[in-house]
Amino acid sequence: MIGSKISLKLGDKFKYLKLSYLFFIHLALVSLIIGILLFCKKQNIDVEFYRNEVLAFQLRVDKNLTEEYLIFIGDSHIQGLAVQEISSKSINYGIGADTTLGVLNRASKYQSVLTSAAVIFHIVINTHNPPISAAAFNQ
Numbered sequence: 001m002i003g004s005k006i007s008l009k010l011g012d013k014f015k016y017l018k019l020s021y022l023f024f025i026h027l028a029l030v031s032l033i034i035g036i037l038l039f040c041k042k043q044n045i046d047v048e049f050y051r052n053e054v055l056a057f058q059l060r061v062d063k064n065l066t067e068e069y070l071i072f073i074g075d076s077h078i079q080g081l082a083v084q085e086i087s088s089k090s091i092n093y094g095i096g097a098d099t100t101l102g103v104l105n106r107a108s109k110y111q112s113v114l115t116s117a118a119v120i121f122h123i124v125i126n127t128h129n130p131p132i133s134a135a136a137f138n139q
Contacts, residue, residue: 047097054095055106065091065112073107074122075099089117100124 065071070090072078078094093110095102100123113119 051095051098051102055109058093058095059109061091062093062110062112065116067115068117069112071110071112071116071119072122073110073113073119074103075124077124078122094122 066089068089070083070087071093072081072083072090073093075094075098076096078092079096081092081094083090083092091112093106095106098106103121103123107113107119107121
């Protein structure tokens with residue numbers, strides 16, 4: 001009898017120790033996430049600056065393309081695509097965090113669009129703000 005009471009008490013202590021450990025791990029993770037969010041807010045990370053820098057790089061690359069390239073233009077779904085696996089003569093003009101209107105506006109900036117083998121667009125239609133009119137889409 002005495003042995004079973006002792007093991008039960010040790011089991012309860014172990015259970016509380018596990019719960020305490022899990023609580024403090026979750027508390028640390030939440031604190032870390034809050035810290036990262038506050039750091040990003042303090043740094044005032046500018047998405048527009050990022051887009052412009054990536055576009056400037058892409059335009060430098062674009063000047064050197066030949067006619068037989070496949071051109072992929074889009075948002076983050078294209079940016080993360082391994083286009084070289086589709087064709088060895090592919091170029092990726094995806095920019096993460098871009099909007100539908102942003103993708104449509106920058107498509108005309110690439111000179112190679114007019115002479116490429118093909119142009120593949122991927123745009124997530126729910127990213128535009130404000131809604132795009134038919135006239136704006138046809139420009």
